[in-house]
Amino acid sequence: MDIKAILGDAYSDDIAAKLTAEIEKEYKPAADFEALSGQLADRDRQLEALGKLKPEELKAEIERLQEENKAAAEKYAAELAAVKLNGAVENRLLKEGAVNTKAVRALLDNEKIKLSEDGSPTGLDEQLKALRENENGLFHSPKRKCREAAAIPPPFPRKRNSLSQRER
Secondary structure, X not given: OOHHHHHHHHOOHXXXXXXXXXXXXXXXXXXXXXXXXXXXXXXXHHHXXXXXXXXXHHHHHHHHHHHHHXXXXXXXXXXXXXXXXHHHHHHHXXXXXXXXXXXXXXXXXXXXXXEOOOOOEEOOHHHHHHHHHHXXXXXXXXXXXXXXXXXXXXXXXXXXXXXXXXXX
C-alpha cells in the first residue's frame, strides 16, 4: 500500500521523511541480511574445515614449518657472512695494491681466512706476505706513489701575476 493513499491530503514530504527515518531505525534492508548470511556461511565452512583437521596433523605441520624457517635463517646467515668476508678480503686486496684481485683470490687459502668481530679478515696477512715474496706481478710495486711524496716539483712552475705587476 502507498503512504500517499493512506494519508490523503495530510501527506507532505516532511511526514514522509520522518516515517522513512523511523522505519530505518527498526528494520534493516534486505542487502544487509544477505551480506551477513554470506559471512555466516563463510564462517561455517571455516569451522567445518577446522573440525576435519586433527591436532596431531596441525602440530606436525607447525613443526615442519618451524624447521623450514630455521633452515632458511641459517642459510641466510651463512650467505650474509660469506658476502661480508668476500667484501672485506676484496677491500684488503685493493688496499694492498693487488693488480688483479681475482688472480690473488685464486691463490689464497680461503679456509684459513676468517672474519673478526671488527669486520677485518684474519689469516690474510701471512698469505699476502708469502704471495708478495713468491709471486711477481700480483701487486703494484711500492715505488713513488705521488709527486708530493717524492718531492718532485711540477714540470712547469707557475708564475704569479699580481695586480701590482700588471699595473707597472
